[in-house]
Amino acid sequence: MPAPGTPTSNKFCRLADLTNEASVEDFFVSRLLVDLGYTDDQIRPKTSLRRLAINMGRQRMNYKPDYAIQVGGVVRWVIDAKAPQEALDAYTGQCASYCLNLNRAFVDGNPVAFYMLTNGITTQLYPWDSGEVLLALSFGDLVDGNPNYRRLRQLLAPAQVAAGAVGTRTDERDFVLYRKSIDEVNADFAWCHQFIYRKDSLSQSAAFMEFVKIIFLKLLSDKHAHNHVAGRGADGEMMVRPDHVRFRLDWIREREADHPNPLDALQFQTLLRTLEDDIQAGRRKRIFQVRDRIGLSAETIKGVVEKLQHTDLYGIDEDLNGRLFETFLNATMRGKDLGQFFTPRSVVSLAVSRVDPQAGREGAESVIDACCGTGGFLIDALSHMWGQIARNNSLTDRERTDLRSTVAKHRIYGVDIGREPPVAQIARMNMYLHGDGSSSVYQADALDKQFRELDTDGPEVASGKAELKRLIREGHGFDVAVTNPPFAKEYQRRYQRDSDILGDYDLSFDQRGGRRVPRTSVKSSVLFLERYCDLLRPGGRFITVIDDSILGGRAYQQVRDFIRSRFVVRAVISLPGDAFQRSKARVKTSLLYLVKRNQPEERQTPVFMYYCTKVGVDDPARARVLPVDRQNREEALAEIAAVRDLFHSFMTGRPAAEPWTVPPEGILDRMDVKNCLPRPGRLVQGWRADGVAVVSLGDLVVRHSSIAG
Numbered sequence: 001m002p003a004p005g006t007p008t009s010n011k012f013c014r015l016a017d018l019t020n021e022a023s024v025e026d027f028f029v030s031r032l033l034v035d036l037g038y039t040d041d042q043i044r045p046k047t048s049l050r051r052l053a054i055n056m057g058r059q060r061m062n063y064k065p066d067y068a069i070q071v072g073g074v075v076r077w078v079i080d081a082k083a084p085q086e087a088l089d090a091y092t093g094q095c096a097s098y099c100l101n102l103n104r105a106f107v108d109g110n111p112v113a114f115y116m117l118t119n120g121i122t123t124q125l126y127p128w129d130s131g132e133v134l135l136a137l138s139f140g141d142l143v144d145g146n147p148n149y150r151r152l153r154q155l156l157a158p159a160q161v162a163a164g165a166v167g168t169r170t171d172e173r174d175f176v177l178y179r180k181s182i183d184e185v186n187a188d189f190a191w192c193h194q195f196i197y198r199k200d201s202l203s204q205s206a207a208f209m210e211f212v213k214i215i216f217l218k219l220l221s222d223k224h225a226h227n228h229v230a231g232r233g234a235d236g237e238m239m240v241r242p243d244h245v246r247f248r249l250d251w252i253r254e255r256e257a258d259h260p261n262p263l264d265a266l267q268f269q270t271l272l273r274t275l276e277d278d279i280q281a282g283r284r285k286r287i288f289q290v291r292d293r294i295g296l297s298a299e300t301i302k303g304v305v306e307k308l309q310h311t312d313l314y315g316i317d318e319d320l321n322g323r324l325f326e327t328f329l330n331a332t333m334r335g336k337d338l339g340q341f342f343t344p345r346s347v348v349s350l351a352v353s354r355v356d357p358q359a360g361r362e363g364a365e366s367v368i369d370a371c372c373g374t375g376g377f378l379i380d381a382l383s384h385m386w387g388q389i390a391r392n393n394s395l396t397d398r399e400r401t402d403l404r405s406t407v408a409k410h411r412i413y414g415v416d417i418g419r420e421p422p423v424a425q426i427a428r429m430n431m432y433l434h435g436d437g438s439s440s441v442y443q444a445d446a447l448d449k450q451f452r453e454l455d456t457d458g459p460e461v462a463s464g465k466a467e468l469k470r471l472i473r474e475g476h477g478f479d480v481a482v483t484n485p486p487f488a489k490e491y492q493r494r495y496q497r498d499s500d501i502l503g504d505y506d507l508s509f510d511q512r513g514g515r516r517v518p519r520t521s522v523k524s525s526v527l528f529l530e531r532y533c534d535l536l537r538p539g540g541r542f543i544t545v546i547d548d549s550i551l552g553g554r555a556y557q558q559v560r561d562f563i564r565s566r567f568v569v570r571a572v573i574s575l576p577g578d579a580f581q582r583s584k585a586r587v588k589t590s591l592l593y594l595v596k597r598n599q600p601e602e603r604q605t606p607v608f609m610y611y612c613t614k615v616g617v618d619d620p621a622r623a624r625v626l627p628v629d630r631q632n633r634e635e636a637l638a639e640i641a642a643v644r645d646l647f648h649s650f651m652t653g654r655p656a657a658e659p660w661t662v663p664p665e666g667i668l669d670r671m672d673v674k675n676c677l678p679r680p681g682r683l684v685q686g687w688r689a690d691g692v693a694v695v696s697l698g699d700l701v702v703r704h705s706s707i708a709g
Contacts, residue, residue, distance in 0.1 A: 003138075007139065010139055012032060012035070013031070018084050018121070021081055024083065029066070029081050029118065030043075033067070033079075036158075038158060042158065043067060044068040046066045051064045053101075063098055065078040069161075071161055074111045076112060076114075076161040076162065077116065077128075077161060079117075080116070081118055086119050092117065093131065097258060099128040099129065100258060103129075114127060114128055114155070121138070122139070123142070124137075127242060129251065129254060129255075130251075132250075134155075134241075135148065135152060174242075175248060176239060176310060177245070178238075179237065180311050180312075185313070196210065196300055199300040202295075213268060213288070214301065216271075216287075216429055217247060217268060218308055219314055219433050221247035225240045225244055225245050228244040245309075247305060248305065261294070264301070268293070268294050272292060285440075287425050343484040344617075345618065346633075346636040348376050348380050350573070350591065350612075351591055352380040353384070353644060354543055358388065359385035359407050360388060360392055360403075364406055365479035366476070367381045367412050367413065367478065367481070368413040368480070368535060369483045370414075370447075370481070370532065371417070371446060371486065373427065374423060375426070375427035375430040377484070381480070381482060385411070389404055408431075412431070414431075415441075415442045415443075415444050416443065416446075419443070424443035442464040443464060444464060447531055449501070472535065477536055477537025477538070480540065480541050480542075481535065481536055484545040485524055485525040485528040485545070486524050487589075489525075490522065491508075491521065493518060502518070502519075507558070507559060523550075525550065526550065529559065530562065533567070538597070541593070541594075542595070542596065543592065543593045544592050545589050545591060548672050552672035552674070568602060569592075569594060569607050570594060570605075571591070571593035571610075572593070572671055572676070573609070573673070575588075576616055578617050580616065603664070606661050606662060606663050607666065607676070608647055608651075608660055608661060610673070611677070612643070615636050617632050618632040618635075646660055660677070
């Protein structure tokens, strides 16, 4: 009933005219719709609508509203009128459920944006999927010039709803997304992993894959929210209308009457259908299985959603944005297994910046990581090339958009052998969320030059191998390779499949007395040196994390001979011994930067060498966050900048790089920085014919190799 002091009339009717539901429709709703700008053919009355089955608590009923407003051939919002004495809140469930049924018919988007409930005295507008009032108007508000009515006209203008633009929400009703640090996100992921383990008793690997599905939906929701920001808070938090945030606990609760597990039934299954269309059209490789589900209980899903719903994962700094999967892999998996696909963030950044893949008006270079793990190098390369495009002011907006698309879909290639967990699929997710590119990530053993089919290969894996084989056989030479091959994996001739693969590699044979003698086993990191030589075009650039024993150990002299014969060595950058502490690997490593020779006789140039002390140390093995972590990250970034400047000086022949330069004869034997580059205070007196440096310490002249040893 009207409150005391309610005006006796408004723009559309007298208060006394409103006696029952029919009078509310005739004297108010029909006139309101005309004033909002709708034509007769856009206003569909109840008689033209079909009943839909909806859930009301435990009961199921058939229902249709009084009006549906159709623009562009699609229903955009619906209205249900009630008698003046009826309470509106009792009818939100049936309206929201009706809108849900309408929107279910659409795979891409939700055209029904609102529903309205009115008893003539009070008129309330709601987001299509919520019982929370978006805008409430009293009887007296419905006059020209009233701010509430002006707001209603803005929200429901035919052109506005047709465009899908629904304005912004009042501040007190906004859903808030907060930015968090890398450490805070990592702690949240670790909590979620333990929560899943306790609640559903899954193995670490199974829990991880279910968590991946949820995070995928979270990132899609956050990405969508970034396109509908209503405002920013004082600390940078993002205000978004709740109807633009689907990853939230209220969204789940509002739909539990329709399905016991809405996140799976509505969001994940819709995503699967969308992805499957792209797969069948050849635009994308598989990320999830056709009939996949989120294999967690509804309570577990709600617990994870509640923990993460207010964290803006898509809005965190670009470094974490591109390395997100590695971050929570560390939160869910421990030990040496992580080393097969984890590379510290700063090592990735240093490697990609040095190999410098190019994208511009003349086109874009192709990049490959043939043991890509979860795609960290690929994401960084994509970001690096997109940054060049963004800074190129000679490009039109259309040229910039087309070039970004070309880079993402046709210039970034990844291959990984991992099956448990399916690492290539995780890399595809990563690429999908950060600019597509997932159509060129393959599950295969890149060291198998024949890409032989296995009994365990499904049809899509076999098809991907055939596609890779065609790509390489048709002479597609890659411009850039950037990678971190497995440290410890070996191929052994006693196994038939390994033996078949080794037979295609020069580096799997020793040369003894003019004969080729098969090696019994070879490290995969050694084989990858030859494999990338095959994959790169002449002049192609290649940077890899490499075990220092390969650069300096006596057992690997033949490997270094191979490197010198096939590549020009551009740089060797020594990494700290703790660079791979997170995977509990204490192997001393370096970044080796090579350029594939155009002709065998091409001469070796001087080599840039540098000792890093901070890069890689910024990814600690422990779960606990300490103040020193932030300092280590800042120091790692500063060291990357220092290497960048010195390497630029080296490439342009400036004197600043001279203390970090080794002449060609300095790598005739060993290539490790410890042996080749004198430490500060040791001046090179000369080089022996076998590549050994002679340095001075005061008045004492000694062979540098004896000191380095």
